[in-house]
Amino acid sequence: MAAWRASGADTVRIVAEWQKVSPAVTERRPPVGFDPSDPQDPRYTWSRLDRAVRTATALGLSVVLVVTGPGPLWTAADPSGGSPRRYPRADLFGRFARAVARRYADAVDRYVVWNEPNVPLWLQPQFSCPFGRRRPCTPVAPHLYRALYRAADAAIHAADPGSRVWFGALAPRGYRPLSRNAQMRPLAFLRALACRDMRLRPLRTTRCLGFRPVASDGLALHAHGVGVAPDEPAAEADEAALGDLPRLERLLDTLQRLGGLRRRGSTAPFPLHITELGWETDPPDLRRGIDPALQATYLQQSAYLAWREPRVHTLLQYEWRDEPLGRGAAGAPAYSAWQSGLRYADDRPKPALAVFPQPFWLEVPAAGGPARFWGQVRPGGAHVVSLQGRTGPGRPWTRLARLQTDARGFWTLRRPVVRRAQYRFAWAPPAAARVRVAAPTGRSATLSVTPPGRVVGPAR
Secondary structure, eight states, X not given: OHHXXXXXXXXXXXXXXXXXXXXXXXXXXXXXXXXXXXXXXXXXXXXXXXXXXXXXXXXTOEEEEEEEOOOOGGGXXXXXXXXXXXXXXXXXXXXXXXXXXXXXXXXXXXXXXXSOXXXXXXXXXXXXXXXXXXXXXXXXXXXXXXXXXXXXXXXXXXXXXXXXXXXXXXXXXXXOSOSTTOOOOXXXXXXXXXXXXXXXXXXXXXXXXXXXXXXXXXXXXXXXXXXXXXXXXXXXXXXXXXXXXXXXXXXXXXXXXXXXXXXXXXXXXXXXXXXXXXXOBTTTOTTTOBOHHHHHHHHHHHXXXXXXXXXXXXXXXXXXXXOOOEEOGGGOEEOOSOOOOSBOXXXXXXXXXXXXXXXXXXXXXXXXSOEEEEEEOTTOSOOEEEEEEESSTTSOOEEEEEEEOOTTSEEEEEEOOOTTOXXXXXXXXXXXXXXXXXXXXXXXXXXXXXTTTEEEEEEO
């Protein structure tokens, strides 16, 4: 965490997973006398979570706490089925959420309820599929999640009244609903959560009887764009990576207007919190990875796009270090883990690590005219930056402008660009920051403008 802080991070997401801290994980019944809502019950095991929260706050990192299942087997509605992911009991999850909020209320004020409820790894079943009938599979997970969210939201606010609670944390992709545990596309999940069909008509199913809208402080989203650029929309209309934010926002606004979702205490549109964003690299992932240099470029472009979108209030890099590759059949690599880190699994840095503290981007208008230069010195604060340019490699750098960042470290400038030119910005942190944190100093990545106005980079 000290390395994260030194690299410019100001927020860390920590996961409070139900089964990781609870007793009797594989049993069908809870221990006699165990109180899931009491964080002081000696059968809870909080030590690792305590250490994570304590370390983050001691370093000045703000914590977003994800309260999620799966829980112990005894928390399933039917433990005899053998899976705690199937039909988890909302009442028991609410008691667990209350224990978490009671324990960490002094250190945490932002919570996310459940992780990726549209993914069967976290919640099952995703769909109900009639056996032997020519009828489509219908969503189940959104209705399970609505009950889980409402129970946890009420419990968290009872234990930590000033907190903010976000819903969603949805994975950006999904598949056709051909089986009970096909991963659900996020926009389809949101419509069902609000008890609306594909045409946004009210659902009259049993699961929507007595419907009450989810009330939340914001939507969390995992906006990974696997293999595509940050500004490229997905081909499937119900997916929601970073390039799909306009259609996600339109759906959220429509569901809010129709009464399917409600922003707590406000009629304003829902804020967005991107609690996971990353691109996997090749090496090591030969299937889904992109070139490590391109990862560095995409992360900078993503930071700019998130800044440009006023509804995005949070942007969290996922992850710091690659998960190790497993071994598949005949010793072949298994790519089920995630390799979107700023460092490889053996801790070697990727190019993205060098640009993470100071993302830099150029938006060059397709129709011509001045470009927008944009950058950030992380983790924020007032800095004086020097925008520099040169007409080609090997030419001397010239200062083009001297600018002051805002309180969050952002700066922006519009001015014409020269094709085949290169640009960078330089800064030095205040003396106090150099003492407090070993913050990076010097120059940002170099971005080049090549015909027909395409931005390439980064280079150091």
